[in-house]
Amino acid sequence: MKNREENSPFSMSFLDIMACGFGALILILLISDFSVTDEPSELDDSFSTYQNLLEQIEKKEFEFNTLIERIREEKNEFSSQSEKSEIMNKEIDEKSALLKKYVQESESLKRKLNSLQSVGRNQKKEISEAGGITISSEYLVLIVDTSPSMQGLNNKLPWRNVVRQISILIEAFPSLKGIAVMKDTGEYLIGRRGEWLPDNKIYRERIVKAISQANTVSNSNPIPGLSEALYHLADCTKDVQIFYVGDEIGQGVPNIDKAFEEIKTANSCLYGELKYKASISALGFNTGIYGANAYIDLVERNKNYLAFMRELTERFDGTLVVVPE
Structure with a gap:
């Protein structure tokens, strides 16, 4: 009986040790914290950083x-x-x-x-x-007496000089805004009534040609031509100069004072700053030296013309030029 107890492998010491071991294990389990935490691991941090970098x-x-x-x-x-x-x-x-x-x-x-x-x-x-002319106007009107005494009966010597002097007169104006040319009767030699011709070489040549070929129908009366120019071409807004080209005053001209009044009325400005619509100048030709035999009293009529035009041009700021023959 005693020998059996001595040979048993589970002695009290062994059981005590095992009990203590299990107790320690249980104690460790009790004091250990196995709760799940939300804190990321280093791997998670690395992956997040990688994603951000990417x-x-x-x-x-x-x-x-x-x-x-x-x-x-x-x-x-x-x-x-x-x-x-x-x-x-x-x-x-x-x-x-x-x-x-x-x-x-x-x-x-x-x-x-x-x-x-x-x-x-x-x-x-x-x-x-030949007498002096102030050439500064922008518009020019030529009124030409085309009577037989101006053109000459046989030799045409007066008329050739008239055409030459008119050509010189036109060329003396270097630049014009408009030109008009008519007979002393008021009949336009070129262009239409009340219209200005453009100023260029072609029209200047045409004007001189038209004057040279003008017929001799004329009354040597400046009033119709001046009235036509003043009523239908000149106005109080343009700088106009009228040149009357002639040699005598015909029988149809009324009393000199009455003629001046007619021209003054036609040339008056009722508005604007200008006193007159146009200045009036004249070219005078002593044609009596060519036609004394045909026109006995032509020299005397030349003198009357020059006297009339001298007073007319003085009244209307113009100049009378007596052209030497």
């Missing part, structure tokens, strides 16, 4: 691509601007060459103008030597 890289890559595209667009635009700049430079060069050409032409025209003005001054001098 997003930033994608964003930067998008920005980079956008920038590259913008650079391309600006490059294309710059190329286009360069092409435009080249075109503009070419146009500037062409316009510069054209401007240079215009300047050269302008200088040439200035020289021609100076030449014409010189000719005009010479012509003015030629006329002024």
Whole structure:
């Protein structure tokens, strides 16, 4: 009996040790904290950082691509601007060459103008030597006595001189806004009633030609022609000068004082700053030296004409020029 107890493997010491061990294990289990925490692990942090970096890289890559595209667009635009700049430079060069050409032409025209003005001054001098005329008006009306005494019965010598002096007179005006020409009867030699002819070389030549070919139907009466010019051409807004070209006062002219009153009424300005519609000047020809045999009293009528025109031109700010034969 005693031997059996001594040989048992589960002695009290062993059981005590096992009990203590289980108790310690239970105690450890009781004091340990196995609760689940929400704090991320280092791996989670690394993954989140990776995701953020990846997003930033994608964003930067998008920005980079956008920038590259913008650079391309600006490059294309710059190329286009360069092409435009080249075109503009070419146009500037062409316009510069054209401007240079215009300047050269302008200088040439200035020289021609100076030449014409010189000719005009010479012509003015030629006329002024016969009595003097102030040539500054913008519109010119020529009223020409085309009577037989002016044209000459046989040799036409007076008329050739008349045409020449009228041509010189027209050329003495370098630039006009309008010209009109008529007979002393009020009949227009060229153009229509009440209309100004343009001032150019062609019309000046046509005017001289029309005067040279005018017929001899005339009354040597300045009143109808002056009235036509004052009522239908001149007004109080234009700078008009009338030149009456003649040699005598015909039988149909009324009393001199009455004639002056008629012209004064026709030439008066009822509005504006001008006193008269037009200044009145005259060219006088001593045709009596050509036709004394045919017209016994022509020399005396020449004198009466000059006396009439001297008073008329003085009253209306004009000049009487007696043309030497």
